[in-house]
Amino acid sequence: SAVISQxxxxxxxxxxxxxxxxxxxxxxxxxxxxxxxxxGQSLTLIATANQxxxxxxxxxxxxxxxxxxxxxxxxxxxxVSNMSPEDSSIYLCSVVGTGAYNEQFxxxxxxLTVL
Amino acid sequence: AQSVTQLDSQVPVFEEAPVELRxxxxxxxxxxxxxxxxxxxxxxxxxxxxxxxSTLVKGINxxxxxxxxxxxxxHLRKPSVHISDTAEYFCAVSPYNQxxxxxxxxxxxxxxxx
Numbered sequence: 001s002a003v004i005s006q007x008x009x010x011x012x013x014x015x016x017x018x019x020x021x022x023x024x025x026x027x028x029x030x031x032x033x034x035x036x037x038x039x040g041q042s043l044t045l046i047a048t049a050n051q052x053x054x055x056x057x058x059x060x061x062x063x064x065x066x067x068x069x070x071x072x073x074x075x076x077x078x079x080v081s082n083m084s085p086e087d088s089s090i091y092l093c094s095v096v097g098t099g100a101y102n103e104q105f106x107x108x109x110x111x112l113t114v115l
Numbered sequence: 116a117q118s119v120t121q122l123d124s125q126v127p128v129f130e131e132a133p134v135e136l137r138x139x140x141x142x143x144x145x146x147x148x149x150x151x152x153x154x155x156x157x158x159x160x161x162x163x164x165x166x167x168x169s170t171l172v173k174g175i176n177x178x179x180x181x182x183x184x185x186x187x188x189x190h191l192r193k194p195s196v197h198i199s200d201t202a203e204y205f206c207a208v209s210p211y212n213q214x215x216x217x218x219x220x221x222x223x224x225x226x227x228x229x
Contacts, residue, residue, distance in 0.1 A: 031215045042205060042219045043159075092159070096215035104149075104209075104217060106159040 002027055002095050004107035012113045013083055020079045021110045023093035028073035031096040034066070037109070038089045049076040049093075083114045117142040119206050119220035127226045130198055136191040136223045138206030146208040148189040149217065150180055153203045162204070165189065176200065201227045 003026040013019050023032070032049040046066055048056040055068035070076045080087050090109040097103050122137040140146065150162040163174025170182040180191045189206060206220040 033216060042221045043217075045216055045218070048214060048216060094217075103161060103164060104215060105161075108158045 002029060002097050002105045004093060004095060004105060006091075006093060006107040006110050008110060009108065010111040010113075012115060014115055015084055017083055018079055018081045019083065019112060020077050021091050021093075021112075023076045023078070023107055025074045025095050029095040029097070030073070032070065032076050033094045033104070034068060034076070034078045035092045035094060035106075036089045037092065043092065046078070046091075049078075080112065083112075085114045088112055088114045117144075117146065117208050117210055117218045119208055119218055121204075121206050121220035121223045123223050124221065125224045125226065127228060128196055130227055130229050131195045133194050134192065134196050134200075134225065136204050136206075136225065138189045138191065138220055140187050140189065140206075140208050140220075142187075142208060142210060145211045147211070148180075148182060149207045149209065150174065150178070150189070150191050151205045151207060151219075153205065153222075155202070159205070162191070196225070196227045198227050198229060200225060 005024045007022045034046040035043045036046055037043045045058050046061045049068050049070040051070045065081050067079045090111050092106050092109045094104045094106045118141045120139045128134050148165040151159045152162050153159050162178050163172050163180055165172050165182045173179045178193050180189055182189050204223045207217040209217050
């Protein structure tokens with residue numbers, strides 16, 4: 001398994017500002033993802049964070065709004081830019097473990113409220 | 116493209132009753148299948164997964180699921196639920212050879228009443 005921590009755990013932000021969320025893993029992992037869970041809804045994949053190259057974004061998500069960094073195999077950041085109330089969500093990072101194929105482990109999430 | 120449909124948004128049951136949470140998927144490629152549970156104010160936890168082999172898979176907390184390829188379903192069952200099973204349950208698929216990304220269903224809220 002993998003132990004994942006996220007910072008901050010929650011934040012309240014003003015419209016128009018940006019917030020950077022950090023994800024730290026206790027072991028080196030190849031695949032790391034960022035998801036969004038809007039209030040009362042399911043998880044939606046934002047992007048795959050690639051080490052050493054640009055992230056791969058899913059349909060409906062763009063780099064200008066959600067820039068992602070992945071400087072090494074244990075750390076990634078997601079920035080939510082120019083926030084609006086519609087960005088209020090829980091943001092989760094996940095990693096694919098080195099054990100059973102495709103088993104993903106999730107961080108505790110960052111609960112973001114935009115006023 | 117892939118999609119996952121969880122047919123029930125809410126399932127209320129009484130304690131010690133059996134429960135089935137339904138999940139159907141659509142995919143043009145082969146997929147792995149997962150059920151995750153999210154307890155109130157907690158993170159996601161893997162319940163069980165189907166990668167290959169026997170179509171009946173057993174997970175934690177007494178849950179099991181059966182993969183039916185012809186019906187593209189992966190329903191989750193438990194013969195006798197407890198109050199502590201109250202949570203949100205998510206079905207998810209992961210396409211082969213796409214690095215492990217997950218596509219989630221909408222979730223089913225299981226509410227167990229005494």
